Amino acid sequence: MSVEDEAAEEERLLGLAREGDRAAFSRLAARHGDALLRAAFAVLGNRDDALDATQEALLRAYRHLATFDGRSSFVGWARRIATNCALNRLEQRKRDAAGVLPEVVGDPGEPLTEGVAREEERAIVRRAIDELPPAQRAAVLLRDVEGLSYDEIARALSVPKGTVMSRIYYGRENLKEKLGRLLGRSHDVR
Amino acid sequence: MTCAELRPLISALHDGELSPEEAALVRAHVEGCDACRAFQDEVAGASELVARHAPRLVFDEVSLARFERSLAREQRRDWRGFLAAASFVAIAWGLSALVVVSGPMVVSAFTRRVLPVLPYADPRPIAGNLPPCPHGLEGVANASAASALTAKQREALESSGLVQVPGNATDLATFFGGDSALVTADAALLVYQGAVARAVREAERERIAPALRETLDHLLRALRAVEREASNAELERASRLARRIVQVAAELDGVPAGEDEAVAQDVAAARRAEGRGESAVLGRELSWTRFELRGTLASMPEHFRAVVWLGEAALRLDREHPDELRAAALITLCLARERTDLARFADLDDAVTLIHGPQDDLGALDVLSALRSSFGSAIRPEVVGRAEALEPIARHAAAIAASSRTGAIATLDEPGVRFRLVGNTRSLESLVVSSLSGDALPRRVRPTSLDLLAAMGSSAARAVASSDGTEGYSRALDGLSSILGEVTQVPRAVARSGSGIERSRLFALASLLPRPDAAAPSFMATQAYSDRLLLAALAGLNATEPGPDEGELTTDPRGPLPAIEPLPAFYARLAHGARRLALGLESVSGGRATARLRRTSELLSGLSLAAQETLTRRELSEESRWALRSFGSATRVLAPASPWSVETVHVQLRRDGAREWLDRSSGPLDRLYVVLPDAQGELRLACGPALAARETVATHPLTPAEAARAPRVDPEWASHIVR
Numbered sequence: 004m005s006v007e008d009e010a011a012e013e014e015r016l017l018g019l020a021r022e023g024d025r026a027a028f029s030r031l032a033a034r035h036g037d038a039l040l041r042a043a044f045a046v047l048g049n050r051d052d053a054l055d056a057t058q059e060a061l062l063r064a065y066r067h068l069a070t071f072d073g074r075s076s077f078v079g080w081a082r083r084i085a086t087n088c089a090l091n092r093l094e095q096r097k098r099d100a101a102g103v104l105p106e107v108v109g110d111p112g113e114p115l116t117e118g119v120a121r122e123e124e125r126a127i128v129r130r131a132i133d134e135l136p137p138a139q140r141a142a143v144l145l146r147d148v149e150g151l152s153y154d155e156i157a158r159a160l161s162v163p164k165g166t167v168m169s170r171i172y173y174g175r176e177n178l179k180e181k182l183g184r185l186l187g188r189s190h191d192v193r
Numbered sequence: 194m195t196c197a198e199l200r201p202l203i204s205a206l207h208d209g210e211l212s213p214e215e216a217a218l219v220r221a222h223v224e225g226c227d228a229c230r231a232f233q234d235e236v237a238g239a240s241e242l243v244a245r246h247a248p249r250l251v252f253d254e255v256s257l258a259r260f261e262r263s264l265a266r267e268q269r270r271d272w273r274g275f276l277a278a279a280s281f282v283a284i285a286w287g288l289s290a291l292v293v294v295s296g297p298m299v300v301s302a303f304t305r306r307v308l309p310v311l312p313y314a315d316p317r318p319i320a321g322n323l324p325p326c327p328h329g330l331e332g333v334a335n336a337s338a339a340s341a342l343t344a345k346q347r348e349a350l351e352s353s354g355l356v357q358v359p360g361n362a363t364d365l366a367t368f369f370g371g372d373s374a375l376v377t378a379d380a381a382l383l384v385y386q387g388a389v390a391r392a393v394r395e396a397e398r399e400r401i402a403p404a405l406r407e408t409l410d411h412l413l414r415a416l417r418a419v420e421r422e423a424s425n426a427e428l429e430r431a432s433r434l435a436r437r438i439v440q441v442a443a444e445l446d447g448v449p450a451g452e453d454e455a456v457a458q459d460v461a462a463a464r465r466a467e468g469r470g471e472s473a474v475l476g477r478e479l480s481w482t483r484f485e486l487r488g489t490l491a492s493m494p495e496h497f498r499a500v501v502w503l504g505e506a507a508l509r510l511d512r513e514h515p516d517e518l519r520a521a522a523l524i525t526l527c528l529a530r531e532r533t534d535l536a537r538f539a540d541l542d543d544a545v546t547l548i549h550g551p552q553d554d555l556g557a558l559d560v561l562s563a564l565r566s567s568f569g570s571a572i573r574p575e576v577v578g579r580a581e582a583l584e585p586i587a588r589h590a591a592a593i594a595a596s597s598r599t600g601a602i603a604t605l606d607e608p609g610v611r612f613r614l615v616g617n618t619r620s621l622e623s624l625v626v627s628s629l630s631g632d633a634l635p636r637r638v639r640p641t642s643l644d645l646l647a648a649m650g651s652s653a654a655r656a657v658a659s660s661d662g663t664e665g666y667s668r669a670l671d672g673l674s675s676i677l678g679e680v681t682q683v684p685r686a687v688a689r690s691g692s693g694i695e696r697s698r699l700f701a702l703a704s705l706l707p708r709p710d711a712a713a714p715s716f717m718a719t720q721a722y723s724d725r726l727l728l729a730a731l732a733g734l735n736a737t738e739p740g741p742d743e744g745e746l747t748t749d750p751r752g753p754l755p756a757i758e759p760l761p762a763f764y765a766r767l768a769h770g771a772r773r774l775a776l777g778l779e780s781v782s783g784g785r786a787t788a789r790l791r792r793t794s795e796l797l798s799g800l801s802l803a804a805q806e807t808l809t810r811r812e813l814s815e816e817s818r819w820a821l822r823s824f825g826s827a828t829r830v831l832a833p834a835s836p837w838s839v840e841t842v843h844v845q846l847r848r849d850g851a852r853e854w855l856d857r858s859s860g861p862l863d864r865l866y867v868v869l870p871d872a873q874g875e876l877r878l879a880c881g882p883a884l885a886a887r888e889t890v891a892t893h894p895l896t897p898a899e900a901a902r903a904p905r906v907d908p909e910w911a912s913h914i915v916r
Contacts, residue, residue, distance in 0.1 A: 028264070033257050037250070044248065044250050050250060058256075058260055061260050132247055144247055175236050186234075
């Protein structure tokens with residue numbers, strides 16, 4: 004399918020879905036589910052929660068399809084709903100988590116041997132991502148994994164563009180600390 | 194601008210988000226500044242690492258099927274309407290359920306329901322001034338309660354404030370109602386387990402059993418069609434095997450499914466449940482005694498037998514067994530043909546996983562993944578019949594098994610990757626125990642549950658159990674699996690498994706392992722007490738049979754208040770577990786049993802408070818009194834019908850390759866005597882029910898009746914039990 008065909012197909016599906024055709028909406032969900040799921044994951048950092056948030060977002064999108072004006076892309080609009088759902092869940096989780104601090108296991112400061120196995124590298128990176136504050140994680144993942152522009156991220160997270168820039172910057176500063184051994188060096192800011 | 198001020202702009206430059214003027218300014222600075230250049234490299238490095246390693250979740254066909262299902266529910270349309278919608282998406286046989294997934298598939302979206310994460314913090318009682326453990330029973334009110342003790346038992350009680358005496362009660366309720374009643378950790382555990390077992394039974398009856406029956410019915414029809422239209426001999430053989438496996442399950446489940454001699458033979462053997470013998474359908478020997486009714490599902494014989502059969506009917510996913518590999522692929526394809534069926538199965542699989550834990554082998558959703566990886570989204574049954582289809586399916590299945598499942602466990606039993614529709618799930622504990630053998634335990638002849646508890650005694654293991662239900666769980670799990678991996682060669686996937694129920698139980702048991710704090714009565718700091726808790730935990734790990742579903746929890750407003758074994762964290766964790774299970778099972782069952790679980794949770798919370806108040810010698814609060822006064826009723830309404838239980842763990846001894854079964858059993862109930870101060874500071878002697886675990890190694894799994902006859906062997910380290 005060419006880009007034009009894709010766009011036409013999307014329009015067609017949107018048109019049908021607006022008229023209440025669930026199968027058409029389901030096709031849209033199949034097309035954009037990955038993007039929504041990853042946006043929700045960017046906020047939540049947890050697959051299971053992200054999936055729940057995505058399901059919820061898709062249902063909301065279906066319910067409120069009439070309010071989608073078509074000025075932005077459908078996926079951009081739906082992604083914003085997904086991040087909103089994810090942010091709500093995050094809030095809920097924060098309220099819930101005011102309890103135990105589990106024992107932290109393992110010593111992250113242990114020096115790594117020369118050739119770090121890829122598996123191990125992945126584990127370190129994932130843990131570093133996991134440990135980022137949610138606001139920073141969301142911005143960094145939407146940028147580095149989803150390849151969204153700062154404007155798109157700003158829309159998805161409902162924050163000003165300047166905030167996106169600083170969240171990404173602080174997120175990277177944080178990552179730099181945690182990935183120091185993988186990045187090979189560290190420097191102090193003068 | 195200072196370096197610090199420029200750094201956010203360097204990060205934005207990397208993303209191509211600066212205006213040409215800004216970019217020029219930043220570039221000029223970076224060129225002349227070593228530190229900022231290094232920073233720029235690091236930004237690029239970090240960004241690349243994140244892009245390379247961040248999980249890329251996929252909204253796969255199972256997720257989509259689920260979404261469609263909730264959309265249909267949301268619309269409150271009838272089922273036929275939804276089917277029509279689903280068939281709109283359908284393109285052709287085998288294509289319909291498979292959505293083309295774009296981009297690299299690094300991590301599949303989750304397919305398993307998990308228990309909700311709830312706030313939890315261990316209660317921390319403030320240190321009170323508890324009197325020292327008495328030597329002798331002087332000054333102890335109702336010391337006459339000790340009159341039934343022998344001299345030796347009395348001596349033990351006087352010296353440590355605690356003694357467990359072998360008893361023969363089978364009814365928890367007989368302990369409550371008198372003046373010197375004691376709510377023990379064991380009794381609380383039994384009440385909890387009884388409530389859980391009833392909830393499980395209800396979920397099985399209301400949701401799992403009907404969903405399985407529908408799934409089997411649908412599969413049977415679809416597989417018959419494939420068999421009829423088989424285009425070559427390979428496909429014909431494989432589809433016959435697949436159809437027969439499903440047909441045996443359907444027949445056992447009470448659905449007459451037509452004539453077939455092999456099927457009839459196996460159905461009859463399963464109903465007889467005797468000895469070992471060849472299965473006509475599978476062409477290999479089976480232990481038919483496994484079909485003997487036992488456990489939570491004993492009251493649902495048809496469903497029980499169907500599940501056991503599906504657990505036994507594992508199919509080997511390798512090229513050496515082409516018929517089995519193809520049969521597994523066909524079952525999966527038939528299951529995924531319609532999204533509605535796939536969604537129903539995914540729900541079933543979720544419920545089974547939540548309740549019984551993930552199965553050891555690959556399930557249909559895994560094989561679906563392997564098929565998709567092998568052939569993309571367009572798969573017809575004919576493809577599976579081709580010779581060249583075997584290699585990619587086997588390879589992808591092996592990769593999935595290696596990455597996500599308990600491959601090493603499969604190797605321990607029989608080498609290779611296998612497929613099961615449902616069934617054969619094992620508890621985390623049995624997985625650990627069955628993995629421990631021979632070389633892994635140099636000083637032990639054979640592994641026992643003690644090894645699991647020893648593993649839990651490690652701080653990493655405790656961290657896992659302690660963080661279940663919190664956000665640190667996955668991190669703690671990584672720590673545990675590396676340690677378990679080192680000391681016991683248990684693969685990481687083993688540690689990852691375990692059902693919601695299993696996890697909740699371990700979460701509670703973990704609170705028994707640390708030493709009690711300084712404010713606890715001094716008997717709690719003795720070795721005898723640690724032994725007693727380990728033993729209780731061991732016995733508590735046994736499966737229990739739920740009693741009948743009748744009676745309401747009542748409170749006796751006038752009866753004497755029982756004393757309580759002061760373990761606030763233990764009761765609180767059981768309460769937490771019961772609440773999470775109630776929430777988790779709500780999506781699966783809903784009715785009476787989850788309401789009962791909630792009630793149990795409230796009761797256990799009340800006990801936790803009562804235990805705290807006991808430790809700090811505060812006046813008992815209203816909530817504590819309610820819980821203590823309701824406990825006697827709870828033992829009648831919630832606790833299992835009998836404390837007798839047997840759990841069998843399959844052990845393979847490496848010495849001679851022999852197979853043996855490790856049977857753990859408990860019951861009848863012992864009596865536990867403790868001396869405890871009450872709120873007025875008066876010392877009281879209290880007596881409550883205690884569990885005792887026994888372990889027997891047998892050449893076949895024991896039935897409860899056999900276990901009851903087995904000689905009672907108390908572990909040597911149970912120093913608090915005095916005969």
